[in-house]
Amino acid sequence: MYESISVVDIFCGVGGLSHGLLNAGLPVRAGVDNDLHCCYAFEANNPGTAFVERNVDDPRLPELLEVIYGPTDMRVLVGCAPCQPFSSQTQKNMSSREDKRGDLLYRFADIVRALRPTLVSMENVARIIRQPVFRDFVANLTQMGYHVWAKAVDCRKYGVPQIRRRLVLMASQLGPLELDSSVYDRYKTVRDTIGHLEAIPAGGVSKSDPLHRTQRLSTLNMRRIRNSKPGGTWLDWDEELRLTCHKKKTGQTYTSVYTRMAWDIPSPTITTQFYSFGTGRFGHPEQNRALSLREGALLQTFPQDYSFVRPNTKAMDISMSRLGGQIGNAVPVELAKAIGRSMVEHLMEHGVLRS
Numbered sequence: 001m002y003e004s005i006s007v008v009d010i011f012c013g014v015g016g017l018s019h020g021l022l023n024a025g026l027p028v029r030a031g032v033d034n035d036l037h038c039c040y041a042f043e044a045n046n047p048g049t050a051f052v053e054r055n056v057d058d059p060r061l062p063e064l065l066e067v068i069y070g071p072t073d074m075r076v077l078v079g080c081a082p083c084q085p086f087s088s089q090t091q092k093n094m095s096s097r098e099d100k101r102g103d104l105l106y107r108f109a110d111i112v113r114a115l116r117p118t119l120v121s122m123e124n125v126a127r128i129i130r131q132p133v134f135r136d137f138v139a140n141l142t143q144m145g146y147h148v149w150a151k152a153v154d155c156r157k158y159g160v161p162q163i164r165r166r167l168v169l170m171a172s173q174l175g176p177l178e179l180d181s182s183v184y185d186r187y188k189t190v191r192d193t194i195g196h197l198e199a200i201p202a203g204g205v206s207k208s209d210p211l212h213r214t215q216r217l218s219t220l221n222m223r224r225i226r227n228s229k230p231g232g233t234w235l236d237w238d239e240e241l242r243l244t245c246h247k248k249k250t251g252q253t254y255t256s257v258y259t260r261m262a263w264d265i266p267s268p269t270i271t272t273q274f275y276s277f278g279t280g281r282f283g284h285p286e287q288n289r290a291l292s293l294r295e296g297a298l299l300q301t302f303p304q305d306y307s308f309v310r311p312n313t314k315a316m317d318i319s320m321s322r323l324g325g326q327i328g329n330a331v332p333v334e335l336a337k338a339i340g341r342s343m344v345e346h347l348m349e350h351g352v353l354r355s
Contacts (some may be wrong), residue, residue, distance in 0.1 A: 005352075006072040008032065010056055010079035010111065013306060014326045015049075015302065016042035017080055019125065020336020022046055024078065025344050028070045032056065039324060041308045057107050062114035074352065075117035076343065081105050081124060081330050085344075105133050109140040116144070116323065118173050119346075122337055123331050126165040138169070147173040149178040152286040157264050160301055161188035164269040166331075168339060174350045180342040191263040191284060194295045202289035203267055210315040211308060211323075215275050223265035224331035225257055225277060230285045231262035260288060261285050267299050272328035275320050276297075297327050301334040 003026055005132045009018045012031025015038075022028050031042050038171040052068070054061055069075050081104045112120055120141065129152055130135045141148050150169040155162055170177045198206055204215035217225065220241070227237045234242060245260075260283035261267050273279040277290040284291065291299075300306060308326070311320055347353040 004072045005074045005347075006069050007076040007078060008068060010077070010108070011081055012038070012042055012051070013330050014038045014081075016047060016302065016330030016333050017078060017336040017339075018042065018046050019302070019306075020331070020333045020338075021078065021340035021343075023337045024340025025213060026340050030063075030065075032061070035326075036160065037322060041273060041306070041326070044307045056104060056111070062111055065111070065115055069115070074119075076121075077112060077115060077117040078121045078339075079108060080122065080329075082329070089125050090298040092118045093165050095136060098135040105137050109137050109239060112141065117171075117345055119177070120146065120171040121167075121343070122167075122169040123335070123339070124169075129167050134167075141171050147176045149176065149180070152336075153179060155332060155335050156187040158217070158332075158338040159184050159320060160332040161189060161190060161193045161266045161299055162241055162269055162332070163266050163333070166335065168335075168337070170342065172346060174346070174352070175247045177346045178342065180338055187266050189264050190261050191268050192298070193267075193298050194291075195263065197292075197298075198294065199287055200289070200292065201287075204289075206292075206294075207314040209294055210293045210318060211297065212282060213294075213315050213318065213320075214289045214292045215277070215320055217289065221258075222278055223289045225283050226258070228258070228260045228283055230260045231265070231281075232259055234258045258261055259283055261291075270296055272325040272327055274328055279291050291320070293323055293327065296324065300330055301332045302325055302330070303333070304328070 007026050007028040012033045014017055015031060017222050018028045018031055026047050030050045030052055032054050034055045036053045042051045043049060064124045078087060090157040109324055119339035127141050129150065138150060147305060148171045152167050155164040155166055168179050170179060197212060200206055200212060200214060202214055204214055211233055224237060226239050227241060229236050241313060257279050260280045268281045271280060274282050274291050274296040277283055282290050297306060308323055344353060
């Protein structure tokens with residue numbers, strides 16, 4: 001019987017993965033990230049944790065994590081390596097470690113080899129499952145004696161109100177482990193998630209919540225959003241409102257930009273630029289504006305009281321691009337909770353934890 005369990009979250013960002021694991025009952029001890037701007041949100045919302053500002057490729061990191069884990073009997077290592085190298089926009093065939101964009105995943109394997117945690121979990125974009133760098137990662141874990149499970153999952157089945165597929169990997173030294181397959185009775189919708197928030201204009205901000213703040217729209221984009229239909233495309237616009245690139249034959253397939261969400265279905269995948277009307281289907285279903293920072297966070301299943309900035313921070317002092325990127329890069333909290341719940345059930349099956 002293990003007497004203590006400690007979780008460390010590398011690439012922790014503002015804490016989406018850690019928050020979900022804590023809600024599932026796993027004790028998260030620390031988060032590691034090289035972006036110090038994430039420190040406040042990570043520590044303020046995840047009691048008992050410490051934020052460690054460190055590059056994951058720092059050769060001294062395993063030694064530091066040894067100290068963080070301390071004398072704990074069982075180590076759990078989780079993380080979400082930055083996914084941009086594997087996204088559809090930047091994807092190339094990454095066949096060797098010489099490709100620097102794959103180094104972080106190889107470094108993740110190096111850290112596992114140094115620390116030998118009992119459980120390992122990683123979340124990333126779904127398309128990484130086809131990449132040589134990912135196959136190398138799985139092979140490394142298998143060679144170290146881990147039972148490895150990996151699958152691209154539909155986040156809607158785990159309470160995330162987004163049309164979003166993500167790769168979840170789970171590995172254990174104790175035996176086979178996989179993500180809990182239980183699902184919600186119905187998918188959560190945009191209305192379920194943000195329909196209760198007060199109406200604000202483009203460029204406006206709520207008096208009660210500085211994160212319920214939106215980006216301004218140009219006169220032309222205001223005309224465009226007024227002509228946009230929920231769930232529609234820019235093909236709904238009058239001809240003079242269309243972009244030059246969309247009028248070309250090569251641009252006619254790019255219909256998932258400059259459009260509105262629909263109330264009664266899940267949202268599209270929340271990206272790092274969800275606050276911008278022109279970068280996806282991020283127009284509000286009925287208000288003439290793009291999503292606010294708070295709405296993006298709610299669609300990522302952060303609690304509404306999740307504090308991303310220090311108290312009394314003025315809305316004008318909040319960077320839309322920085323905080324939007326942090327929210328968009330986060331692991332959805334409800335998906336993280338499902339990962340944590342699966343780990344807890346696995347540990348109970350093996351006598352590590354008792355109900």
